[in-house]
Amino acid sequence: MSLTETEKKKGEKKDREPVRITGLPFFPHFLLREVVVMCFIAGSLILMASIYPAGLLKPADPFDTPTPIYPEWYFLYVFGFLKFWTWDIGPIDAKMIGVTLPMVLWYGLLFMVPFIDRNPSIDIRKRKVAVALGVIALLGILYFTYFSIVHH
Amino acid sequence: MSLLDNINEWIYSRFKIKDLLTSIVKHPAPDYAVTNPLYCLGGTAFLCFLILVGTGIFLAMYYKPTPLEAYKSVEHIMTVVPMGSLIRSIHHWAANMMIAAVMLHMMRIYFMGAYKKPRELNWVVGVTLLLITTTFGFSGYLLPWDQLAFWATKIGTGIAGSIPIMGQYISLLLVGGTDIGAETMTRFFAIHVMVLPLTTAILLVLHFAMVRIQGISGRL
Known part of the structure; x- marks a missing residue:
C-alpha cells in the first residue's frame, strides 16, 4: 500500500462519526427510566381497557351493509384521499390514481427518505426543506383523515 | 458456598454469561436519550408488541377461526372466560x-434527522415495521367476524384489489376466493398470528442490532 493510500484511509477514519458516545450506563439509569415508562404504559392500557372495553357489534351479515363503515383510524387518510381524488388523468381512471398514489407512491417516498435527503446536517435550522416537507406531509395526512370523516 | 453460588458457578463455567451481561449492563446510553421523553417512543412500541404477544396467545387459546364459530368464541371470551374481556380490551388498546x-x-426520527448516514437501512427496516404494524391491525380487524369486521375487510381488500397490475393477485392471496368467507378468515388468522409476529420479531432484532452497532444519533 502506498503512503498516499494509507493517508487516505486515515483521513476516512477521522471523518467517520464516533460510534460510542460517553453517557449514562444502561444499567441502572437507562433501564430505570424504561421501567418507569413501562409501568405508566401498562397502567394506562389497563385503565383504558377497563373504561372502554373492546367492542363487538352484531354478527357479520354479507347481505346487510351497515352505514357508516369506518376503517381503523390509521387507514382513514388512504380512504379520504380516495374520496378526494376525482380527476382522471388521460386514460388513467381517477379511482386508480386515488388508490395507487397513497399506497405505492407515499410509502415508496417514505422508504426512500434517507436516500432522497442527502443533506448531512442534523441541525433542524439547517434542514428547512426537509422539515417543511415533513410538516406538509403531516398536515396532508391530517387533512385527508378529516376529509374521510366529513365526506362519508 | 451457598446453593445459589453453586448454580451460578455451574452456569458460568459453561456459558460465561456474566461477560456478556457486563457489556450490556455497562453499555453507555447518551444522557439526552435518558432524559428526553421523546426517546421513549420506540421502547413504548416494543412494550406494546410484547403485551400484544402475551394477550394474543391468551386470545388464540379461546378463539376459533371459522365463520360459524368466530363470533361465538369472541362472545365467549367477552362474557364467560375469566378476565377475558379485560385481556381482549388490553389487546385492542395495545x-x-x-x-x-x-x-x-x-x-421523531424524521424531524431529528436520525435516519442519516450511517443509519439509512435502519430507517428502511423501521418503515417496513410500520407497514407490518398496520397490516397487523388490518388482519386483526376481521377476526371477531362482526358487522364492522366483515365490511371493513370487504372495503379494505377491495381497495388493495384495485392497485394496478398486482392488485388482483394481492386480493386473491388475501381473500382466497371471490368473496370474504372461511378461506379469508383462516388466511387472515394465519397471517395475524404466525407470519406477521415472526417477521416483526426478526425485523426488531435487526432494528435493535443496528441501533446497538451504530449508536444513537446525536442531539438536535
Whole structure:
C-alpha cells in the first residue's frame, strides 16, 4: 500500500462519526427510566381497557351493509384521499390514481427518505426543506383523515 | 458456598454469561436519550408488541377461526372466560397504542434527522415495521367476524384489489376466493398470528442490532 493510500484511509477514519458516545450506563439509569415508562404504559392500557372495553357489534351479515363503515383510524387518510381524488388523468381512471398514489407512491417516498435527503446536517435550522416537507406531509395526512370523516 | 453460588458457578463455567451481561449492563446510553421523553417512543412500541404477544396467545387459546364459530368464541371470551374481556380490551388498546407509538417514533426520527448516514437501512427496516404494524391491525380487524369486521375487510381488500397490475393477485392471496368467507378468515388468522409476529420479531432484532452497532444519533 502506498503512503498516499494509507493517508487516505486515515483521513476516512477521522471523518467517520464516533460510534460510542460517553453517557449514562444502561444499567441502572437507562433501564430505570424504561421501567418507569413501562409501568405508566401498562397502567394506562389497563385503565383504558377497563373504561372502554373492546367492542363487538352484531354478527357479520354479507347481505346487510351497515352505514357508516369506518376503517381503523390509521387507514382513514388512504380512504379520504380516495374520496378526494376525482380527476382522471388521460386514460388513467381517477379511482386508480386515488388508490395507487397513497399506497405505492407515499410509502415508496417514505422508504426512500434517507436516500432522497442527502443533506448531512442534523441541525433542524439547517434542514428547512426537509422539515417543511415533513410538516406538509403531516398536515396532508391530517387533512385527508378529516376529509374521510366529513365526506362519508 | 451457598446453593445459589453453586448454580451460578455451574452456569458460568459453561456459558460465561456474566461477560456478556457486563457489556450490556455497562453499555453507555447518551444522557439526552435518558432524559428526553421523546426517546421513549420506540421502547413504548416494543412494550406494546410484547403485551400484544402475551394477550394474543391468551386470545388464540379461546378463539376459533371459522365463520360459524368466530363470533361465538369472541362472545365467549367477552362474557364467560375469566378476565377475558379485560385481556381482549388490553389487546385492542395495545394495538392502537403501538401504531400511534410507531408513528410518533417515526416522526421523531424524521424531524431529528436520525435516519442519516450511517443509519439509512435502519430507517428502511423501521418503515417496513410500520407497514407490518398496520397490516397487523388490518388482519386483526376481521377476526371477531362482526358487522364492522366483515365490511371493513370487504372495503379494505377491495381497495388493495384495485392497485394496478398486482392488485388482483394481492386480493386473491388475501381473500382466497371471490368473496370474504372461511378461506379469508383462516388466511387472515394465519397471517395475524404466525407470519406477521415472526417477521416483526426478526425485523426488531435487526432494528435493535443496528441501533446497538451504530449508536444513537446525536442531539438536535
